[in-house]
């Protein structure tokens with residue numbers, strides 16, 4: 186048995202290599218890329234899985250459920266801000282492209298669109314951008330039920346790799362739901378810089394950011410009493426098993442979610458309850474995980490107003506308004522180029 190953690194890790198890394206297959210089609214290359222990303226994360230000293238792997242069909246359902254939990258304040262608070270300031274933010278808009286990054290379900294954009302008088306709404310093109318075709322189809326269907334005249338032009342794309350936007354009318358780009366919180370401060374700056382680069386002068390960017398608050402409130406939101414967040418966290422292992430045909434057994438892990446003050450973020454981990462081995466046909470050898478080791482599954486960054494100002498400065502956008510709720514738990518930041 187290896188004695189120190191690091192020597193054990195070295196052994197683990199030498200023990201296995203990824204079994205490469207030669208992908209032919211585009212879809213296969215994408216799958217191969219995802220497998221590689223997962224395996225690479227498991228090879229690190231601090232094992233990790235990207236949060237994007239949460240959102241398979243089951244995970245998306247669990248997240249929907251989370252947004253309705255009493256402890257999980259972000260979704261409900263963001264919606265209350267949209268209701269309160271929707272008029273001021275969107276009421277005057279016409280002849281614009283309303284771009285939504287990572288659109289997911291369409292309940293928030295419905296709030297925005299309903300703040301716009303119908304005559305003006307006819308001049309607006311809604312452009313949801315999402316990774317998943319099925320999510321886009323679903324939300325378009327839902328939205329057209331309530332707003333049948335709406336012009337919707339969805340775009341299947343990874344918004345982290347966005348290189349251009351249609352240039353017809355001025356744009357209002359919405360990046361809601363604290364999605365940016367999943368990226369660390371440097372990554373989120375790079376991502377927003379990319380977006381700022383493709384904006385024209387006068388275009389707006391509206392970002393939903395979760396704010397720093399007392400630790401108890403923060404941690405309860407990720408340790409709910411119905412343990413839905415625990416199920417959501419562990420579901421990433423099933424999602425991983427689907428991609429890697431691996432043998433993760435979710436009950437062999439404990440859900441951990443805590444506020445890391447220094448990094449101003451909630452971290453979610455899965456902690457191994459015993460020593461175990463991970464097998465996969467895409468792997469030569471096995472990955473050894475020791476009791477107590479964790480897989481880091483998510484970061485959810487919490488901002489302060491000075492952090493928001495610094496972020497806007499760093500990408501050279503001007504903050505026009507920061508809208509928050511009464512408790513200052515969540516913020517909608519309106520920036521212009």
Ligand code: AVJ
Nearest residue numbers: 251362363364366367414485
């Ligand atoms: C969808 C990334 C905003 O960070 O709060 C909810 C995901 N994770 N509960 C968040 C999540 C655990 C959520 N975001």
